[in-house]
Amino acid sequence: MPVLSDKLFFWLFQGSPDRILSLLDGLPADAAGYTFSAPVLKQREYRLDGLFLPPANRPYLPALILEAQMGPDPVFLRRLYAETARLLQQEPEITNWRVVVISPSRQLNFGPTEPVAEFLERRVSWVELQPECWSQGAADQSGATIPLFQRLLGLLLQPEEQIKASSSQLRQQAVGTAAEAELDDVIAAILVSAFQAAQSLRFAPWAESPSKTSPKARSTRRSWASALPKAKPAVRPEAKPAVKPVAKQKKLPSSPSACWRAAAAP
Structure with a gap:
């Protein structure tokens, strides 16, 4: 099923950047105040799905680099590694960082892991959306509770009747x-x-x-x-008759x- 993931995730995080925090482990419980953007990387004009920067007064929090990959791509892991390196070259002030990948499953064909094994092990956090990962007691394979926001994103993979x-x-x-x-x-x-x-x-x-x-x-x-849920009907005041009716714009x-x-x- 085709998914317009770029626009979706931009909308989800543009107004509420801290939503990303519920998907991640290892951050302080009071981590908040991130700002969100989708910077264009120079040379190739490649736009990241998202970049979350911590508050200026909390430099110990990591910057979060978001990539949403909803289908298989045999060169994805190499591209993720390369584009991350390009961002770090372009933004030298970013020294503490993590990569967050939102995907149906890390088991999709994203290409060989060996060339980027250390990068994946130390820097990449996976947010998997496969329904079977959270429908059984809302827990993933490790037994950890799946956040509500992650289960909401799992609707992207749900069949119509569910x-x-x-x-x-x-x-x-x-x-x-x-x-x-x-x-x-x-x-x-x-x-x-x-x-x-x-x-x-x-x-x-x-x-x-x-x-x-x-x-x-x-x-x-x-x-x-x-x-x-059904929207509540709006209470509209009675409009005074206009001298010259004008067609209403939609x-x-x-x-x-x-x-x-x-x-x-x-």
Whole structure:
């Protein structure tokens, strides 16, 4: 299934950089205040999926270099090593750093590990999204508890018939946590990325241009919209009659969850 991972992860982390911290071990419990960017590496004009810089007053925290790789690529590991080295050459102030790879599984064909074995062992943290890694007691192969945000990202790999049930389960688990308020938008952004719903409407700055949508695709989106709670009807004051009626411009949805409902509308 094609996934627009670059735009998805940029949106997920642009407004909440500290989301990345829940996916990582070995950082202080109070690590926070990271800033996020997606710098372009010079010469090849290659844009990283993300760069998280710690607060200026906490230089002992590592910079985090993000790469999302959702499919096999036999030269990925070599490219990851090379682009990391290019970033460090370009940004000499970065001395303490880690690489974070978000992927369905590290067992995909990413190429031979021997040439970059030390780099992988000492510098790379894997965030694996395979559903079987977290659906059994929400624990990975090592027995560690999978963070809620990582299980949310696992929706990218869920088959169509499981999306609604999985979303409801995750929403129940988020009740009473800091993630509850933003959960609907996160789920909607993931669904938009996974099923390319942005093709039918000019949703928002992070979405694609609109194009024609087949009845089957719109029907599918209506089924995924049921994974989100129904939006409360807006209370609109009675408008005073205008002297000269003017055609209303179509208002863009204000959030990913609103975008998804708009895409699912008949």
